[in-house]
Amino acid sequence: MHTLTAHEIRDKIKNKEMSSKEITKAFLDRIEKVEDKVESYVTILPEEAMKAAETVDEKIAKGESVGALAGVPMALKDNLCTKDILTTCSSKMLHNFRPPYDCTVAQKLKDADTVLLGKLNMDEFAMGSSTENSFFKKTKNPYDITKVPGGSSGGSAACVAADEAAFTLGSDTGGSIRQPASLCGCVGLKPTYGTVSRFGLVAFASSLDQIGPLAKDVTDCALVYDQIVGYDAMDSTSVNRKYASFEKALTGDVCGLKIGVPAEYMGEGISEPVQKAILAALDSFKALGAEYEDMHLPLNEYALPAYYMISSAEASSNLARFDGVKYGFRAEKFDDLVDLYAQTRSEGFGAEVKRRIMIGTYALSSGYYDAYYKKAQQVRTMIMQDFDKAFEKYDVLVTPATPTTAFGIGEKTDDPLQMYMADICTVSVNIAGLPAVVLPCGYDANGLPVGLQIIGKPFGEAAILNAAYALEKNISKVRPTL
Amino acid sequence: MNYETVIGLEVHAELKTNTKIYCGCKNEFGGEPNTHTCPICTGMPGTLPVLNKRVVDFAIKAGLAMNCTITKYGKQDRKNYFYPDLPKAYQISQFDLPLCQNGYIDILVDGETRRIGITRIHIEEDAGKLVHDDYANCSIADYNRCGVPLIEIVSEPDLRSPEEARVFLETLKSILEYTEVSDCKMQEGSLRCDVNVSLRPFGQKEFGTRCEMKNINSFRAAVRSMEYEQKRQAEVLSAGGVIVQETRSWDDVKGTSVVMRTKEDAQDYRYFPEPDLLPIVVSDEWVEEIKKTIPELPEQRRSRYVNDYGLPEYDAFLLTSSKKTADFFDETVNLGAAPKTVSNWLMGDIAKVLNDRELEAGDIPFSPAQLKSLIALIEKGTISNSAAKKVLNEMFNSSEEPEKIVEQLGLSQVSDEGALMAMVQEVMAQNPQSIVDYKAGKDRALGFLMGQVMRVSKGKANPQVISQMLKEALDKA
Numbered sequence: 041m042h043t044l045t046a047h048e049i050r051d052k053i054k055n056k057e058m059s060s061k062e063i064t065k066a067f068l069d070r071i072e073k074v075e076d077k078v079e080s081y082v083t084i085l086p087e088e089a090m091k092a093a094e095t096v097d098e099k100i101a102k103g104e105s106v107g108a109l110a111g112v113p114m115a116l117k118d119n120l121c122t123k124d125i126l127t128t129c130s131s132k133m134l135h136n137f138r139p140p141y142d143c144t145v146a147q148k149l150k151d152a153d154t155v156l157l158g159k160l161n162m163d164e165f166a167m168g169s170s171t172e173n174s175f176f177k178k179t180k181n182p183y184d185i186t187k188v189p190g191g192s193s194g195g196s197a198a199c200v201a202a203d204e205a206a207f208t209l210g211s212d213t214g215g216s217i218r219q220p221a222s223l224c225g226c227v228g229l230k231p232t233y234g235t236v237s238r239f240g241l242v243a244f245a246s247s248l249d250q251i252g253p254l255a256k257d258v259t260d261c262a263l264v265y266d267q268i269v270g271y272d273a274m275d276s277t278s279v280n281r282k283y284a285s286f287e288k289a290l291t292g293d294v295c296g297l298k299i300g301v302p303a304e305y306m307g308e309g310i311s312e313p314v315q316k317a318i319l320a321a322l323d324s325f326k327a328l329g330a331e332y333e334d335m336h337l338p339l340n341e342y343a344l345p346a347y348y349m350i351s352s353a354e355a356s357s358n359l360a361r362f363d364g365v366k367y368g369f370r371a372e373k374f375d376d377l378v379d380l381y382a383q384t385r386s387e388g389f390g391a392e393v394k395r396r397i398m399i400g401t402y403a404l405s406s407g408y409y410d411a412y413y414k415k416a417q418q419v420r421t422m423i424m425q426d427f428d429k430a431f432e433k434y435d436v437l438v439t440p441a442t443p444t445t446a447f448g449i450g451e452k453t454d455d456p457l458q459m460y461m462a463d464i465c466t467v468s469v470n471i472a473g474l475p476a477v478v479l480p481c482g483y484d485a486n487g488l489p490v491g492l493q494i495i496g497k498p499f500g501e502a503a504i505l506n507a508a509y510a511l512e513k514n515i516s517k518v519r520p521t522l
Numbered sequence: 523m524n525y526e527t528v529i530g531l532e533v534h535a536e537l538k539t540n541t542k543i544y545c546g547c548k549n550e551f552g553g554e555p556n557t558h559t560c561p562i563c564t565g566m567p568g569t570l571p572v573l574n575k576r577v578v579d580f581a582i583k584a585g586l587a588m589n590c591t592i593t594k595y596g597k598q599d600r601k602n603y604f605y606p607d608l609p610k611a612y613q614i615s616q617f618d619l620p621l622c623q624n625g626y627i628d629i630l631v632d633g634e635t636r637r638i639g640i641t642r643i644h645i646e647e648d649a650g651k652l653v654h655d656d657y658a659n660c661s662i663a664d665y666n667r668c669g670v671p672l673i674e675i676v677s678e679p680d681l682r683s684p685e686e687a688r689v690f691l692e693t694l695k696s697i698l699e700y701t702e703v704s705d706c707k708m709q710e711g712s713l714r715c716d717v718n719v720s721l722r723p724f725g726q727k728e729f730g731t732r733c734e735m736k737n738i739n740s741f742r743a744a745v746r747s748m749e750y751e752q753k754r755q756a757e758v759l760s761a762g763g764v765i766v767q768e769t770r771s772w773d774d775v776k777g778t779s780v781v782m783r784t785k786e787d788a789q790d791y792r793y794f795p796e797p798d799l800l801p802i803v804v805s806d807e808w809v810e811e812i813k814k815t816i817p818e819l820p821e822q823r824r825s826r827y828v829n830d831y832g833l834p835e836y837d838a839f840l841l842t843s844s845k846k847t848a849d850f851f852d853e854t855v856n857l858g859a860a861p862k863t864v865s866n867w868l869m870g871d872i873a874k875v876l877n878d879r880e881l882e883a884g885d886i887p888f889s890p891a892q893l894k895s896l897i898a899l900i901e902k903g904t905i906s907n908s909a910a911k912k913v914l915n916e917m918f919n920s921s922e923e924p925e926k927i928v929e930q931l932g933l934s935q936v937s938d939e940g941a942l943m944a945m946v947q948e949v950m951a952q953n954p955q956s957i958v959d960y961k962a963g964k965d966r967a968l969g970f971l972m973g974q975v976m977r978v979s980k981g982k983a984n985p986q987v988i989s990q991m992l993k994e995a996l997d998k999a
Contacts (some may be wrong), residue, residue: 119568120568121567121568127567127568131568137567139561139566139567139568139634140561140566141561141569141709143568230690238568238570239568239569240568240569241568242567242568243567243798245797246797246798247797255527275570275571275572276570276572276573276799276800277797281857353794353796355798356601356602356792357602357611357792357794360568360602360604360610360612361567361611361612363604363606364563365606365609365663366565366663369565379604381604392880403790404793405790406604406790406792409792409794413794416642482604
């Protein structure tokens with residue numbers, strides 16, 4: 041039962057072939073069985089979930105109207121605030137933090153009558169590409185538990201891949217949905233900046249962060265996006281516009297679709313199995329009636345440094361509020377106010393978070409601002425123009441999602457720069473605020489999934505999801521064995 | 523050597539919007555600690571600010587009233603620093619694109635108009651308040667004031683004396699009151715100022731090194747701190763010393779200032795554009811709409827008082843410097859009282875009582891109609907001027923109708939000639955020398971005898987009547 045997709049569960053519950061309690065119980069059993077190996081959850085909510093499922097079942101029994109995803113069990117990344125439920129960001133700093141409010145997307149999924157199974161592990165404050173930066177645990181890749189699930193939404197990706205929830209939400213600042221989706225063989229969508237409210241998402245880099253779904257297939261991805269998309273007056277960067285159903289827009293027709301393949305994403309550093317799988321997928325697209333050709337995004341090489349400047353600068357400010365004064369962790373021993381700050385932040389944050397705070401503080405400092413932060417913003421504008429130009433000619437761009445398939449646990453932890461390179465295919469999308477979907481397009485010799493990324497124009501989610509839907513039907517999916 | 527003083531001011535005014543700048547919490551003074559707060563203004567993780575449009579309206583209104591250019595494309599920035607009263611560890615403010623720029627206000631000093639430049643006006647959020655409890659050896663944070671909207675008004679270094687700075691502050695305050703942008707209550711902290719002072723030899727063009735004074739809680743303290751700083755810097759320079767750029771804290775009790783920090787350890791606030799908020803785009807139509815809401819400003823009112831009522835420039839300036847006082851004046855005059863008489867009352871006895879009772883200008887506890895009644899009682903001869911002062915005092919105590927107070931206190935003037943004649947004769951009998959003096963042409967004697975009659979009548983005698991009676995009686999004597 042736990043292998044069912046979200047849309048299958050939705051339909052079965054709607055047709056009274058299955059109750060929410062049954063499916064919720066099935067997922068809780070699955071968690072019981074595999075969580076020891078996968079470790080995707082920080083918090084599991086068995087009682088709350090069963091109660092929520094019961095409420096939905098009662099509503100259905102009484103013939104009351106229910107939400108679009110009534111009874112579907114799901115889980116949220118632990119940087120999405122959930123009222124009265126631990127929201128830790130996988131950090132010691134917030135190990136005991138229970139927000140008195142729900143983030144907008146959690147509220148929307150409540151309104152859709154979904155069932156919350158728990159909160160998912162992540163790299164601390166969403167900084168990382170392997171989920172090894174969690175204060176609590178290291179999540180494993182369900183395809184090979186000696187490998188990382190990617191990050192920072194590693195818990196969200198592994199959870200879906202291990203069938204521990206029907207779908208999950210993650211957040212993506214530089215690839216944090218797409219890179220783990222790629223490594224764990226699931227479908228992940230990073231929506232256009234401003235389409236999903238960030239209210240209640242613990243901020244990493246405000247101008248880059250975006251919430252999105254991780255799911256078992258493209259249809260699930262579209263239907264979850266349907267539920268979370270939309271204007272929110274609580275988020276000033278939220279775009280006020282109407283959206284048609286993305287699920288209903290999935291036709292699978294890609295005839296005449298013009299695909300650009302940026303050469304900068306297919307060269308050095310991209311492993312052979314990845315290149316091979318991407319090229320095979322491009323041929324599938326061609327067979328489906330789409331056209332593709334090589335093209336260039338010449339400024340791409342500047343995306344990663346610009347990303348690390350901007351995201352770290354914003355993070356240094358966003359994370360300054362964690363100072364031991366109001367909530368969360370506070371050091372036990374300190375001499376005075378400055379020492380309270382120093383001790384709390386030294387003990388409460390992990391190494392990677394501290395590294396980013398240092399980089400960001402430096403980049404914003406007087407005398408360095410122009411050379412680093414301002415320069416990075418200028419690069420950002422130019423990268424946007426690069427994409428604008430590309431989209432004059434192409435409907436979508438196709439690239440690998442990651443340079444390699446899943447790497448080993450501990451393999452890159454000693455070399456932050458190597459780790460940062462894991463985001464090389466994904467960061468420019470955040471820099472430009474564009475939508476991109478990642479789906480498995482093949483498997484390497486060890487059976488590890490290869491992710492393909494489809495990048496769209498601003499608000500072009502329907503086009504990229506449809507292209508992904510078309511390709512998905514031509515890929516034979518391999519399930520992990522746990 | 524003689525030095526010229528150069529002063530520039532930074533004034534923070536709380537805007538009296540209904541709600542805070544980035545959330546829906548009430549913008550109200552007082553309240554139990556942490557009751558006017560929510561997850562947004564306390565900077566809880568994941569919460570986001572949404573700009574209150576009224577704040578922009580108010581800031582633009584203030585900017586227009588101070589002849590500023592309104593920035594068409596503005597933005598907000600984060601000012602980063604750690605302190606427990608700042609829950610996000612950054613203050614949302616404006617750095618390089620403030621809402622209003624390049625304005626001025628005209629002030630009247632020693633009968634001359636001086637134009638003082640306004641460099642900029644920007645919007646920002648207030649921080650909370652720390653209460654230090656020495657007894658419990660801890661500090662307690664009250665976040666009620668977090669997110670209260672402020673404008674910071676920065677003047678050019680155009681002021682040349684503490685007195686000029688005081689007039690500037692009074693004028694600025696009256697503009698903010700007139701436009702109803704701020705309550706300007708210094709004791710509640712809704713108007714605060716920082717002072718920058720430097721000295722230079724007369725005739726020198728370059729500015730001297732400046733010092734900034736913080737922790738100033740009243741206009742009086744501002745003037746005192748500037749006088750102190752002026753003197754301190756003159757002494758340093760005269761002794762051949764050098765002024766060090768520093769921030770000093772004013773101690774109003776001791777009347778001195780001490781160094782808070784020098785330029786070297788000035789904080790780096792690492793300003794950068796606030797990514798959670800969109801740019802502030804102000805259309806011409808928006809500015810025009812706000813222009814329509816600007817009322818008659820103090821300067822316009824002043825010339826109306828001079829031209830229409832014939833008041834002296836000085837009277838007009840004092841009356842209009844407080845909007846409440848000027849409104850009170852207008853209403854009383856509209857009820858038919860003579861402008862100059864009303865002006866005399868407001869600037870004289872009423873101002874004195876307000877001052878004695880440490881009330882703000884215009885905080886008059888009775889109505890214009892009551893003042894009009896009081897004036898009428900004097901004009902009708904029912905009470906004397908001295909009795910009127912007593913009535914006024916009582917009006918401040920009880921807000922009662924003047925007629926009732928006159929009755930209660932028995933202050934009606936005695937105009938009964940029989941009763942008065944008896945008093946006149948009694949006084950003359952007791953002061954024969956004064957009669958001799960009067961006959962010898964000493965006018966002072968008449969005044970003395972008048973005073974005696976007033977004393978005997980306990981102030982109730984109608985002075986016009988007794989003056990007439992005394993003269994007649996003396997001439998006959």
